[in-house]
Amino acid sequence: MNTFQSDLAAGLHVEALALSMVQRKYPCATMIAAYKGYDIWVPETHKSIEVKYDRMSNATGNFFIEVEYNGKTSALLTTTADYWLIYDDRVFAWITPRRLFECIMLNELPLQSFAGVGGSAYKQGYLIKKELLFIYSEILTKP
Numbered sequence: 290m291n292t293f294q295s296d297l298a299a300g301l302h303v304e305a306l307a308l309s310m311v312q313r314k315y316p317c318a319t320m321i322a323a324y325k326g327y328d329i330w331v332p333e334t335h336k337s338i339e340v341k342y343d344r345m346s347n348a349t350g351n352f353f354i355e356v357e358y359n360g361k362t363s364a365l366l367t368t369t370a371d372y373w374l375i376y377d378d379r380v381f382a383w384i385t386p387r388r389l390f391e392c393i394m395l396n397e398l399p400l401q402s403f404a405g406v407g408g409s410a411y412k413q414g415y416l417i418k419k420e421l422l423f424i425y426s427e428i429l430t431k432p
Contacts, residue, residue, distance in 0.1 A: 303342040304328050307374045326369035339370035346377045352422050357413040384426035392425040
């Protein structure tokens with residue numbers, strides 16, 4: 290299995306974990322496949338959730354919040370989700386996109402650029418210390 294396939298499988302597993310956690314309170318919540326705006330729709334509240342998995346945060350101590358990929362706006366700048374669930378293999382950080390922007394702007398975090406695998410594509414975004422992001426979010430334990 291190549292890196293892309295492995296990352297995709299891990300991401301889908303985390304989305305399933307998030308869905309099962311949300312369904313404890315909102316049983317009609319469902320996964321939305323093949324839609325870039327968000328991953329989970331909660332009909333009981335008419336709210337949407339984007340699930341992000343950042344396993345590297347355990348090694349770096351930072352979450353990476355992407356805003357551009359390969360020259361095109363992405364992730365935080367294009368999300369239509371009402372909430373984000375950011376997972377690090379231990380906890381989910383429940384946060385709104387607005388609170389993410391507040392964290393970035395109020396703490397004057399610098400925009401960072403990273404080359405993709407093979408150096409052909411790049412990502413831009415913000416590295417946020419986990420402890421800092423946790424101040425702006427609600428921490429939920431996994432199901």
